[in-house]
Amino acid sequence: MEVHLGIDDTDSREGMCTTYVAAEVIERVEGSFKPPELVRLNPNIPWKTRGNGALAIRGEVSDYGEFKNQVLEVVRSHRMKGSDTGVYFSKKDPRKNPEIRRHSRKTVRSVVDPEEAVRLARKEGDVVSFGSGRGVVGALAAAGHKFNDMTLELLAYRKKRFWGTARNIDVQSVWNAAELYPLVWDTVDRKHGKIVLTPNSPCPVLYGVRGEKRWAVRKAHQKIRGEEPEKNMVFRTNQGTDEHIIKRDLNSIEPMKSVETTGYVDEIPRTIEGGHVLFTIKSGDTMVDCAAYEPTKKFRNTIRKLSHGDRVTVIGGVTDSPMTINIEKINVLEVARKTKEVNPSCPECGRNMESAGRNQGYRCRKCKTTSPSKKTIEIPRELTEGWYEVPPIARRHLAKPLIRIEMNYDTKQE
Ligand SMILES: [Zn+2]
Incomplete structure (x- = not known):
């Protein structure tokens, strides 16, 4: 029989990664499963843990009750104490339920009420939760998520005895793997001479190779030398798709969402304490600050070239007090004389x-x-019209790299 599973929030800052729990489910639970799906949710939610990703697994099993028991055994043995784990099971495809699909989309782009999520999840499936149970929001969102655009990530996991220790990866081998660009991307940051495929947390992930084709992420993975991974798994993901972005006029942008909006540069870029660069855009009577924060490094040099009257479209997350757009990408539409x-x-x-x-x-x-x-x-103006993006070292999981647009990777159908 058909089963759909969603899992969210098994990790904490001290460790674990819900993708690992999903990989363990696929390895240990009886059944035949499709490649797991990693759905990144709204990155602007203040209470998220790290990357805010939820997992979905779909497949065929012979006994639904036994399937649930085995999944919960895996979840219980791996979830971190204090995490607000949510697990969602269904025999019906939740992606066919418009209400759940809407919930899923909203969880990527906005803020969702956990009680509402539990009510919706119970209508067509079974919910098991731990801690506050807030994880049900993401578990249902992942299970009900339909990809419009999709990328892949091969995650390599560390042997358990290494968890929490420094990762041992041969840096040169990562640069060799990065030659598969643009079919794999965000393995290295060329402008800054850094490798970017390893997390900084004590989680089980050794590294992740992101890209477009299964053979390409596999080939890149095979080139990487160093610590021997315990296992690896390829996830289908909404990373690098801009699914979180909503087009909005400047006067209707809201905190905790991510927007694409257009205006004229009003106050020119200024560097504030900490090395952050801020400028103000204006549309009609509305003025909003835009920021290129210090971690975006050389991207700030581009931003500093903006001048009064330049017409720009900015894409990024909106934070509150004062309202600021945290730039992920910028399109310079007109360079003012x-x-x-x-x-x-x-x-x-x-x-x-x-x-x-x-x-x-x-x-x-x-x-x-x-x-x-x-x-x-x-x-003379140093800035030319066109798109600019933050470098891989500072890119958010959901942010679409410009290369995906240039190569038309983002228009392929699932
Ligand atoms: Zn003269």
């Missing part, structure tokens, strides 16, 4: 003329040439 008034130059000798006195115009002392007024010259 920038001019300044200078003393005219002499047509004879080419030197700058001097003022001939108040309201007397300008003159060249040597050649006796005159000119009635200052002249306007254009200041």
Whole structure:
């Protein structure tokens, strides 16, 4: 019989990773399962743990009751104390239920009421929760999630005795693996000379290879040397898809959501304490701050080139007090002309003329040439129109790398 499973929130800052629990379910539970799905949820929720990802597993089993027991055994043996684990089981495909699909979409883009999630989950399935049970929100969202755009991530897991210790990965081998770009991406950050495929947490993940094709993420994985992984698994994910982004006019953006919005640069970029770069965009009467934070490193140099009057579309998460858009990508639509008034130059000798006195115009002392007024010259702009993105070292899980757009990877159908 057909089964659909959602799991969320088994980890804590001290360890574990719900993807590992999913990999264990597939390995240990009887049944035949499709590749697991990793669904990243709204990254702007303050109470999330780390990456805010939930897992779905679908497949065929012979005994539903036994399936549930075996899954819960795996979940219980791995979940961290204090995590708000939620597990959702269903014999019907929750992706076919429009209400659950809406819940799923809302969980990626907005804020969902946990009680509402439990009510909805119970209508068409079974819910088991631990702690506050908030994990049911993500468990149902993952199980009911339909991909419009999809990427892959191969996750390699560490042997248990290494959990919590420093990861041993041959850096050069990661650069070799990165040659599969653009079919794999965000393994390294070329501009900053850093490898980015390892987490910084004490979780079981050794590294993750993100990309478009199963053979490509596998091939990249095979090139990586160092600590021998315990196992690996390829997940289908909404990472790198911009599924969290909502198009909004500047006057209707809200905190805890991620938006795409357009305006004119009003206050020019300024660097504040901590190295963060802020500027203000304006549309109609609305003005909102936009930020390129310190971890975005060299991206801030691009942002610093913005000038008053530039027309831009920004994509990013919205935070509160004061309302600020945390830029993930920016499209410079129009670079404004920038001019300044200078003393005219002499047509004879080419030197700058001097003022001939108040309201007397300008003159060249040597050649006796005159000119009635200052002249306007254009200041060359260093910025060109087009898209710019934060580097891989600072990219959010859900943020779509520009290369996926350039290669049309984001328009392929599932
Ligand atoms: Zn002259």
